[in-house]
Amino acid sequence: xxxxxxxxxxAVLARFADTRIExxxxxxxxxxxxxxxxxxxxxxxxxxxxxxEALLAADTLLEQYGAGCGDxxxxxxxxxx
Numbered sequence: 001x002x003x004x005x006x007x008x009x010x011a012v013l014a015r016f017a018d019t020r021i022e023x024x025x026x027x028x029x030x031x032x033x034x035x036x037x038x039x040x041x042x043x044x045x046x047x048x049x050x051x052x053e054a055l056l057a058a059d060t061l062l063e064q065y066g067a068g069c070g071d072x073x074x075x076x077x078x079x080x081x
Contacts, residue, residue, distance in 0.1 A: 004045045006065040012042050013058055 004012075016038045023031035039051050046057035 003061055006062070009045060009058055009061060012038065012045060016042055 019031065019034045019038050023035045039054075042051065042054045042058065043049065046054045046061070048054035048057050
């Protein structure tokens, strides 16, 4: 499986957090659609079926990136550029 670049994963996680907060504070049709969209994106990026699985997978990937594990990280960042 190809892993997302760290920068892209962090951007989607930030977007998810912002959208989730906005939807929880002032739910509208727009925030609902945005939350669905970013949730789908996060699931696709991590190969997960649920948002809970996607968040766990994202945490695992970020730990790997932080530890500098594997040469795949360098290759993934090159692919995302």
